[in-house]
Amino acid sequence: MPRLDAIDALIDETHDALRAELGLESAAALAAILGAIRRARPSNDAVATIARPLLECVDDDASIAERLAARILSTDARRASGLYTTPLAITRLAFELLGLAQDARVLDPACGAGAFLHPFAAAGHEVHGRDRNPHMIELARVVLGARAALEVGDSLAEGDFAERFDAVVLNPPFGVHVDASVARGFSSASPNGKTPSEVLFLELAAKALRAGGRLAAIVPAGFFTNHGLAHARRVLQTELRLVLAVELPPEAFMHAGARMSSFLLCAERVGETPRFGRVGEFLRLEAKDAGHDRLGNALPASDLDRVLDEARAFLRDAPGMRVTPGREMEEAFATRAPLASGSDERLDARCSVVRLGKTPPKDAYAEQGHFIVKVGNLTGHGLDFTPRDRNFVTPEYAQAVMTSRVGEELTLRRGDLLVTASAHARRYIAEKVDRVEGFPDWIEEPVFFVGELLLLRPRDEATSLALLGYLRSPAGKHALRALVRGQTAHLLPKDVRSLCVPTPPRSPEADELHARLLREAELALELERERRALDALARKLYGGPFDD
Numbered sequence: 378m379p380r381l382d383a384i385d386a387l388i389d390e391t392h393d394a395l396r397a398e399l400g401l402e403s404a405a406a407l408a409a410i411l412g413a414i415r416r417a418r419p420s421n422d423a424v425a426t427i428a429r430p431l432l433e434c435v436d437d438d439a440s441i442a443e444r445l446a447a448r449i450l451s452t453d454a455r456r457a458s459g460l461y462t463t464p465l466a467i468t469r470l471a472f473e474l475l476g477l478a479q480d481a482r483v484l485d486p487a488c489g490a491g492a493f494l495h496p497f498a499a500a501g502h503e504v505h506g507r508d509r510n511p512h513m514i515e516l517a518r519v520v521l522g523a524r525a526a527l528e529v530g531d532s533l534a535e536g537d538f539a540e541r542f543d544a545v546v547l548n549p550p551f552g553v554h555v556d557a558s559v560a561r562g563f564s565s566a567s568p569n570g571k572t573p574s575e576v577l578f579l580e581l582a583a584k585a586l587r588a589g590g591r592l593a594a595i596v597p598a599g600f601f602t603n604h605g606l607a608h609a610r611r612v613l614q615t616e617l618r619l620v621l622a623v624e625l626p627p628e629a630f631m632h633a634g635a636r637m638s639s640f641l642l643c644a645e646r647v648g649e650t651p652r653f654g655r656v657g658e659f660l661r662l663e664a665k666d667a668g669h670d671r672l673g674n675a676l677p678a679s680d681l682d683r684v685l686d687e688a689r690a691f692l693r694d695a696p697g698m699r700v701t702p703g704r705e706m707e708e709a710f711a712t713r714a715p716l717a718s719g720s721d722e723r724l725d726a727r728c729s730v731v732r733l734g735k736t737p738p739k740d741a742y743a744e745q746g747h748f749i750v751k752v753g754n755l756t757g758h759g760l761d762f763t764p765r766d767r768n769f770v771t772p773e774y775a776q777a778v779m780t781s782r783v784g785e786e787l788t789l790r791r792g793d794l795l796v797t798a799s800a801h802a803r804r805y806i807a808e809k810v811d812r813v814e815g816f817p818d819w820i821e822e823p824v825f826f827v828g829e830l831l832l833l834r835p836r837d838e839a840t841s842l843a844l845l846g847y848l849r850s851p852a853g854k855h856a857l858r859a860l861v862r863g864q865t866a867h868l869l870p871k872d873v874r875s876l877c878v879p880t881p882p883r884s885p886e887a888d889e890l891h892a893r894l895l896r897e898a899e900l901a902l903e904l905e906r907e908r909r910a911l912d913a914l915a916r917k918l919y920g921g922p923f924d925d
Contacts (some may be wrong), residue, residue, distance in 0.1 A: 383828040461494045463548040471593035472496035481543035485777035486532035491517030491548045547594040549578035563611040578608045583616035588648035598638035599862045601710035610706045617644040619705035620654035627665040627802040634770035638803040658697040658710045725874035730834035734826035741774035742767045750826040759901020794842040798868040800833035807857040810848045814898035817905045842891035
C-alpha cells in the first residue's frame with residue numbers, strides 16, 4: 378500500500394482536478410462523486426480519467442475513505458461538529474476485542490464514512506449505520522458495499538433502536554451541544570446543565586444492545602473522571618458493565634487534524650449471564666502508538682499488537698483489576714489508591730497552596746534576571762537550574778508579580794512541590810515531580826514558575842516528603858492522571874485539591890524513604906553548584922564552559 382502522504386497527495390491532486398472539471402464549490406460534493414465513480418461507470422469520461430489513479434492506488438476502500446473524510450470538512454468545521462474519523466487500526470483492534478459470533482447484527486449510530494463498521498462488514502456481519510451528514514453516508518456506501526443498511530438521520534433525535542443489536546461500535550461527536558428537547562429524552566442527561574453529546578450516544582448505544590450485547594466506543598479521557606458526569610456514569614452503569622479500556626495515543630487521530638486524550642472502552646449490556654470478561658474484574662491498558670509516529674510515518678511494529686495480546690489473555694483467564702460490580706467506572710478510574718493500612722485525606726487538607734504558575738508575556742523574558750522554572754527544569758529526581766531558553770524574567774515583571782494579590786503563591790520556597798500539569802498527552806502529566814530544596818547562589822530570588830506547572834505547598838516538612846514519595850509512585854501518577862481534562866491533557870487545581878492521598882503508617886521504611894528523598898533534593902542542589910564551579914574553571918582554562 379502507498380504511504381499515507383502519497384495517498385494524501387493524490388487526494389489533493391484529484392480534488393483540484395475535479396473542481397476544475399466540474400466547477401465544484403464544495404469539497405463535500407467530492408464524496409458523492411467519488412462514490413458514484415466507485416459504484417458505476419460515470420458518463421463524464423474526464424471525471425473517470427482524473428479519479429481512476431486515486432481509486433486504483435489503494436486496495437482497501439476504507440483506507441482511502443478515511444483519508445478523504447478527513448478532508449471533506451475544514452479543521453474548524455470538524456472541531457465544531459466533533460467529527461474525527463476513526464483510524465482503521467483502532468477499528469480493527471475493536472473488531473478483534475469484541476470477538477463476535479458469525480452473522481452478528483452490528484450498529485454504528487454515528488457511522489461517518491463507515492470506517493468503524495468496515496472490519497465487521499468485511500467479516501460478513503450484518504452492519505447498520507446512520508449519520509446526519511449525507512456525504513458521509515455516501516462515502517460509507519463506498520466503503521461498506523451494497524449489503525450495508527445505511528441511512529441519513531439524527532440518531533439522538535430519531536433513534537430508538539430497541540435492543541436489536543448484538544454489538545454497537547461508536548466514535549461519537551465529542552462535546553457537541555445537543556438541543557435540550559432531545560437531551561430530555563435521556564436518563565443520563567444532566568439535570569443541572571448541558572450534557573456532552575458522547576454521553577447521550579453511550580446511553581443510546583446501551584439501549585440498542587440486546588442483553589449480553591457488546592459495545593466498543595471511543596470516549597474522551599475526561600469521561601471517566603469529570604465530576605460533572607458522575608450522574609451520567611451512574612446511569613450508564615445500570616445498563617453497561619465495563620470490561621476493559623485502552624488508552625489511545627494522541628497521535629491516533631492526527632490524520633483528522635486532532636491530538637486528543639481518549640479511550641477505547643469495551644462493555645457488555647447487563648441482563649444476561651456474562652460472556653464477555655468476568656464480573657468483578659476490569660482491565661486497563663495503554664497503547665503507546667497506533668502503528669505510526671507523530672509525523673504519520675508507519676512504524677515497523679504497532680503497540681496495538683501487544684495491547685491485543687494482553688487483552689485476549691485477560692478475556693481468557695488472566696487476572697485483572699478487582700472492582701465492585703456496578704461501580705466499574707468509579708473504581709477503575711479512581712483518583713486514589715487506598716493502602717492496606719494508614720488513612721486517606723484530601724490533598725487540600727495537607728497543602729496551603731494548590732495552583733498553576735503564570736507564564737510571562739514574551740517581552741517579559743530576559744537574558745538575565747529572576748529565574749523562572751519551566752517544565753524542562755524538572756527531572757523527576759531533583760530540580761535542574763541549568764538555564765535554558767527563556768529561563769529569566771525582567772526585574773519589572775518580577776516586581777509586578779510580587780506586588781500582585783497572589784504574589785506569594787507564585788514565588789517558590791523550600792519544601793514546595795512542582796508537578797507537570799499540561800501536556801499534549803495524558804501519559805506525560807505528573808511524569809516529573811520535584812521538590813524545591815533551595816536555590817543555587819547565583820540565582821536571585823524571588824524565583825517563579827510557568828503555567829504548565831502545578832505548585833503544591835505542603836503545610837510542613839514531613840508532609841512535603843510524604844507527598845513527594847506518593848506522587849512519584851505509580852499509584853500517585855495514576856491518581857493524578859485520572860483527573861486529566863481536555864482533548865489535550867491538563868490538570869486543574871480544583872480537581873487536584875479534592876484528590877484523596879494516603880498516609881502510610883509510620884515505619885522504618887517510610888522514614889528511610891523520606892530521608893532519601895530529602896538527600897536527593899540536597900544532592901541535586903549540590904550538583905548544580907558543582908556544575909557552576911566546573912564551568913568557571915573551564916572558562917579560565919579554555920575560554921568557555923564545558924557545555925557550550
